Amino acid sequence: MQTTACARVASAPASAARRSSQRLGKATASARVATRARAADNAQVKTQTTQSRESRAEGRPVYSPDSYQDICFHAYQSVADGLADGLQLMEIEFPAVPGEDASYKAASDVYIDLNIQYALTVFSKIYKETGKTCELLVPDGPEYRRAKKVFANSLELSEGCVLNTLDGQKTESVTSFIGNVFGGKGLRTREEETEDEGFGNADLFCVVNLSCVDLPVVETFVKTKLDGRPLVFLNNELDTLRADLGLFSFPEKDLHYRFLSKIKPVYYLRTRAYSRTINVSPFVINYSGAIFREYPAPWQVMVKQNTGELVCVAEDEDRFTLGEAKEEMLIALGLADEDGSTMQFLRSGYKTNTWWEEECDQEKFDDWRT
Numbered sequence: 001m002q003t004t005a006c007a008r009v010a011s012a013p014a015s016a017a018r019r020s021s022q023r024l025g026k027a028t029a030s031a032r033v034a035t036r037a038r039a040a041d042n043a044q045v046k047t048q049t050t051q052s053r054e055s056r057a058e059g060r061p062v063y064s065p066d067s068y069q070d071i072c073f074h075a076y077q078s079v080a081d082g083l084a085d086g087l088q089l090m091e092i093e094f095p096a097v098p099g100e101d102a103s104y105k106a107a108s109d110v111y112i113d114l115n116i117q118y119a120l121t122v123f124s125k126i127y128k129e130t131g132k133t134c135e136l137l138v139p140d141g142p143e144y145r146r147a148k149k150v151f152a153n154s155l156e157l158s159e160g161c162v163l164n165t166l167d168g169q170k171t172e173s174v175t176s177f178i179g180n181v182f183g184g185k186g187l188r189t190r191e192e193e194t195e196d197e198g199f200g201n202a203d204l205f206c207v208v209n210l211s212c213v214d215l216p217v218v219e220t221f222v223k224t225k226l227d228g229r230p231l232v233f234l235n236n237e238l239d240t241l242r243a244d245l246g247l248f249s250f251p252e253k254d255l256h257y258r259f260l261s262k263i264k265p266v267y268y269l270r271t272r273a274y275s276r277t278i279n280v281s282p283f284v285i286n287y288s289g290a291i292f293r294e295y296p297a298p299w300q301v302m303v304k305q306n307t308g309e310l311v312c313v314a315e316d317e318d319r320f321t322l323g324e325a326k327e328e329m330l331i332a333l334g335l336a337d338e339d340g341s342t343m344q345f346l347r348s349g350y351k352t353n354t355w356w357e358e359e360c361d362q363e364k365f366d367d368w369r370t
Contacts (some may be wrong), residue, residue, distance in 0.1 A: 127160025266295035323352035
């Protein structure tokens with residue numbers, strides 16, 4: 001028998017949130033400010049369509065966007081604030097496909113097409129409000145030609161947005177294609193055969209639908225062609241791509257330490273679903289929530305209510321690891337094991353963080369954490 005848990009927000013006492021002992025270097029640099037009880041009796045307040053920067057900087061006690069149009073608008077607000085603050089590398093991440101499994105592997109074509117549509121929505125709004133033009137970058141020529149065909153009407157109607165590829169190459173000859181494939185370069189990393197196109201007039205760039213092998217190409221683009229202009233990563237699942245670094249035939253882990261660590265998340269909504277076993281009926285409790293960040297607000301852990309609303313249970317200036325976020329949800333639900341107990345160790349194991357979440361001297365930037 002299973003049941004679904006939701007946080008008892010109205011009666012949860014405010015207390016300091018626990019930080020995992022795996023956070024080594026910054027354990028004393030930033031104290032966690034837990035906010036269990038911020039929603040209280042007024043948790044019925046719906047998400048405002050338009051909010052000032054000052055009000056958004058405090059974070060959201062309750063988050064419940066009515067549609068993807070709302071999510072795109074909130075992402076636009078965060079990017080606009082980031083541009084105003086002079087940020088160069090920014091990340092937008094949210095579930096692209098409706099449903100529990102909203103990832104690339106679940107529905108690749110739908111995922112790719114929706115991300116391009118989201119990018120057009122966000123950056124046409126940026127152009128309308130700020131006058132800044134954007135080049136939407138896809139990884140290669142085949143994706144460019146497909147997107148150009150599928151989104152022909154949308155591109156015409158989206159003012160201030162044009163489509164391009166990371167290397168500016170939109171076509172390739174048969175000879176070059178065969179040489180790249182049999183030379184081990186595949187379809188992604190191709191020989192330059194014509195002069196680069198574009199990149200001259202855009203005020204900012206947005207890159208979508210990357211794979212792990214595209215990341216070194218993006219790094220080269222930033223070094224050679226960005227010229228100090230902003231670049232936004234939209235729904236590229238960078239955390240998933242980080243997991244592939246260091247594997248056979250993939251880029252080395254150092255790519256995260258020297259490059260990906262410079263990318264600042266400005267709008268981040270990563271949902272997770274879990275279950276918890278207990279020794280009394282109903283024996284299995286299902287719960288879900290999200291790690292949320294809406295720049296310039298701090299990072300927040302949200303627990304999903306039966307109404308579908310996400311309610312804040314903890315916040316911090318530093319990014320929560322997945323293990324820390326899960327622990328905050330359990331504390332809010334009253335399901336956490338006692339600190340230092342055998343059961344806590346058996347449930348969590350010896351290692352609770354991924355390699356890129358752990359702090360180390362190799363990491364050259366902390367923008368991705370703050």
